[in-house]
Amino acid sequence: MNSATQHIVARWEHFPHQADMGIRGVGVTLAEAYAMAARALTAIVTDPDTVLPRYEIPIEVHEVDDELLFVDFLNALIYEMATRNMLFTRVDVAINQHRVRAIAHGENVDVARHQPAVEVKGATYTELHVGQCEDGHWIAQCVVDV
Template identity: 40%
Template sequence: MKMRKWEHYEHTADIGIRGYGRTLEEAFENVAIALFDVMVDVEKVEPKEVREIEVSGEDLYALLYNFLEELLILHDTEGLVFSDFEVKIEKTKEGYRLKAKAYGESLDYGKHEPKEEVKAITYHDMKIEQLEDGTWIVQLVPDL
């Protein structure tokens, strides 16, 4: 059975994003794809450029927040949209460190079909958990 990678879920006036993965890293990668699919049609985003990101957090929630916030900053400052990610997470004395490569290109309104604007990442409805079958779920509701 093919595992679902990500989805949007209804949440009052907002859109929740949820990523699934066989590993925590894969779930982080997929929730980042879900984030950009709120903004544009990620299927149309080509991996022409790569950006390297490094963030840390005292726990996994702070790590997720800082990771997605960094992606939003790249979107806002450089006009980039991303469709693929490679994430590595390691435990440190202070908490966690995440190193990622984000693949994408400059936003093209005609090509990428912009949808919602994400104003900020939030801790709203944030959840990071591993199910009994080993699947990881990572979710939150960004501020639109």
């Protein structure tokens, strides 16, 4: 970690897309950028802070590069959200040689408490970018279809 990266605060954000929504994770490491992007994914649906970490769901995906891996990672989360009717407040991510091993922490959708705005259909290759910036921090982003 160089002196510049020491000052980076991991964060997530949404960026505009006319019909859908862009999600971006920023972190000191690639894994942290993925984890932040996962939080941005939840934030499309609800405030991640309203979601309790009641259950742990393991996620594992493998791909040929970190960009395809990122889309696969998000789609694996979307699949678990859809089939388990869950939202995730936090995802612990480890990445090694284009393989993600993650634990997603969350609970079942509670409509009254979460006020879910919209469901996510899938992650796309639009505005897809995963990489390290000059100051050393990592970005992982793409547009998701809602």
